Amino acid sequence: MSLERKDEYDHGAWLAEKDLSIIEKTYLMTLIWLDKRLRIVDYLELLEDMYYKINLQMPKSHTEQYNLDNKFWYWYPLYALGSFSVIAYIVAAVSGALLGFYYAPSTAGETPEAYEAIVAIMKDLNFGFMLRSIHRWSAQVMTAAVFLHMLRVYFTGAYKEPREINWIIGVILLSLTMLFGYTGYLLPWNQLAFWAGQIGVEMSLAVPIVGEWTAQLLFGGFSLGQPTLIRMYILHVFVLPFVVTALIALHIGIVWMQGIAEPH
Amino acid sequence: MSDSDTNEPRTDGSGPGIVAPDDEVPTWRERKERTTGLSRLTYEYFERARREDQDLRQESSYVERDVLGFPAWPHETIRNLALASFFTGMLLFLAAMLPPHLGDPANPAETPSVILPDWYLYWSFGLLHLDPINPELAIVGGEKIMSDELYGVLANVVTVGAIAIVPFLNKGSARRPVEEPFWAAVGVGGVVFAFTMSILPIQDMFPWAVAITFDLAFFLPLVAAAITYAVLKTMREGYMYDLNRRYYRLRPPK
Numbered sequence: 025m026s027l028e029r030k031d032e033y034d035h036g037a038w039l040a041e042k043d044l045s046i047i048e049k050t051y052l053m054t055l056i057w058l059d060k061r062l063r064i065v066d067y068l069e070l071l072e073d074m075y076y077k078i079n080l081q082m083p084k085s086h087t088e089q090y091n092l093d094n095k096f097w098y099w100y101p102l103y104a105l106g107s108f109s110v111i112a113y114i115v116a117a118v119s120g121a122l123l124g125f126y127y128a129p130s131t132a133g134e135t136p137e138a139y140e141a142i143v144a145i146m147k148d149l150n151f152g153f154m155l156r157s158i159h160r161w162s163a164q165v166m167t168a169a170v171f172l173h174m175l176r177v178y179f180t181g182a183y184k185e186p187r188e189i190n191w192i193i194g195v196i197l198l199s200l201t202m203l204f205g206y207t208g209y210l211l212p213w214n215q216l217a218f219w220a221g222q223i224g225v226e227m228s229l230a231v232p233i234v235g236e237w238t239a240q241l242l243f244g245g246f247s248l249g250q251p252t253l254i255r256m257y258i259l260h261v262f263v264l265p266f267v268v269t270a271l272i273a274l275h276i277g278i279v280w281m282q283g284i285a286e287p288h
Numbered sequence: 289m290s291d292s293d294t295n296e297p298r299t300d301g302s303g304p305g306i307v308a309p310d311d312e313v314p315t316w317r318e319r320k321e322r323t324t325g326l327s328r329l330t331y332e333y334f335e336r337a338r339r340e341d342q343d344l345r346q347e348s349s350y351v352e353r354d355v356l357g358f359p360a361w362p363h364e365t366i367r368n369l370a371l372a373s374f375f376t377g378m379l380l381f382l383a384a385m386l387p388p389h390l391g392d393p394a395n396p397a398e399t400p401s402v403i404l405p406d407w408y409l410y411w412s413f414g415l416l417h418l419d420p421i422n423p424e425l426a427i428v429g430g431e432k433i434m435s436d437e438l439y440g441v442l443a444n445v446v447t448v449g450a451i452a453i454v455p456f457l458n459k460g461s462a463r464r465p466v467e468e469p470f471w472a473a474v475g476v477g478g479v480v481f482a483f484t485m486s487i488l489p490i491q492d493m494f495p496w497a498v499a500i501t502f503d504l505a506f507f508l509p510l511v512a513a514a515i516t517y518a519v520l521k522t523m524r525e526g527y528m529y530d531l532n533r534r535y536y537r538l539r540p541p542k
């Protein structure tokens with residue numbers, strides 16, 4: 025008695041009765057092998073659907089639909105500002121990961137070690153100057169793009185029903201983007217960083233009841249030092265990346281579901 | 289070689305635990321109908337919504353679900369990707385042309401003459417400089433109710449909160465600024481306000497009295513808003529006529 029069941033789905037027998045070339049056979053065997061493990065057939069349907077969406081005739085664009093003579097092409101860059109934010113975010117993430125290899129969040133030493141690390145990146149590291157430049161500029165550009173994206177959403181009324189949730193997610197994303205910039209601004213531990221951090225501590229201390237607690241949590245005390253820098257570092261390279269990436273995915277997922285608000 | 293021949297316990301997960309469904313087994317729907325409490329409510333609502341959708345679809349005048357927006361795929365996405373790749377090139381070019389600056393290392397003993405955050409926080413920094421309008425209460429003997437710092441922090445919270453509730457204040461199906469001159473004016477005023485607030489931290493640097501800068505910071509946004517309102521009101525008639533002719537004839541606004 026064999027363990028192998030013999031039934032109409034005996035793919036081996038099916039393969040044998042077909043007269044296949046070696047290429048076809050290898051392909052099918054691989055497919056069957058993978059399908060047994062990963063249930064590819066279920067996903068194939070999705071792929072097929074995508075294939076047809078791409079290859080069949082394009083649906084009419086809104087300008088064709090409303091017979092607008094493609095009058096509005098010069099507005100398109102405004103509608104791409106959200107995508108610009110995403111792209112700038114990706115560039116910042118990649119360059120930031122590379123910068124992270126050479127940075128140390130430490131205030132130790134006569135000249136703070138973090139500052140020394142930035143100097144070393146700019147002076148000694150091959151391509152390091154450009155790398156820091158790319159990271160700085162992508163961050164600046166992302167923030168600018170996010171602000172402008174918000175303005176375009178506002179002035180085209182795209183936040184109205186049913187898109188309120190996305191507007192609120194957007195406000196949170198805007199705040200987090202600025203927090204991203206702020207924590208990154210503190211990392212080189214230069215004069216600008218230190219005194220910007222000082223303002224942050226004073227702001228949190230001004231709040232009654234939770235202020236001191238906030239200062240302890242975010243800045244590691246009431247005056248700036250090593251605990252501040254390490255907190256900013258963790259926020260900048262660990263906490264915010266996860267939160268912001270997840271929120272962007274949600275934001276764009278909702279846009280994908282709801283469609284872009286008309287009219288253009 | 290079958291398992292039932294031996295009395296050893298089977299650890300492969302097979303056995304009588306899983307029973308093939310027969311006619312007695314409740315369907316998914318029946319299970320749902322039997323639920324109670326919140327899940328019952330959810331089920332009932334979903335059923336109602338589905339029925340509503342179906343009825344709408346079967347109405348003779350009904351063509352398609354009301355269009356909420358243009359699909360993100362393919363036109364929008366492809367166009368955005370094309371523009372964004374060009375934009376990435378511009379970004380790298382910018383990075384190559386304008387290198388970043390690195391000032392002196394941190395020195396707690398020496399306060400620099402100008403303390404500034406990055407540019408995108410200027411407006412927020414400006415809101416921390418509102419102490420001249422921090423109200424004083426006569427009851428408390430002219431004392432300020434809260435510290436100037438707290439007032440600044442609250443100003444930030446209020447600003448972000450105001451932006452967040454916009455969708456709940458401005459409703460309706462109007463989209464273009466000409467359709468709603470008031471809200472366009474609010475927007476323009478807000479943008480100008482962000483700029484004038486950014487000026488506040490350096491208000492001492494102008495060759496005129498500080499009070500003038502401070503007053504201008506609130507006056508200019510109002511002026512900008514008023515101009516926007518006037519211009520849009522003037523443009524409105526002709527523009528709406530054009531819109532009606534080209535656009536709303538095909539998709540009348542609700």
Ligand code: HEM
Binds near residue numbers: 103105194
């Ligand atoms: C990290 C920041 C952000 C990213 C990556 C992002 C990304 C996007 C993208 C790709 C779209 C598709 C349409 C378009 O590109 O215009 C979109 C739409 C939208 N965004 Fe954002 N966004 C961000 C921030 C914001 C902010 C700050 C707001 C508003 C406060 C906002 C509100 C909206 C709304 C309401 C839509 C729907 C607009 C429509 O359907 O026409 N987003 N976002």
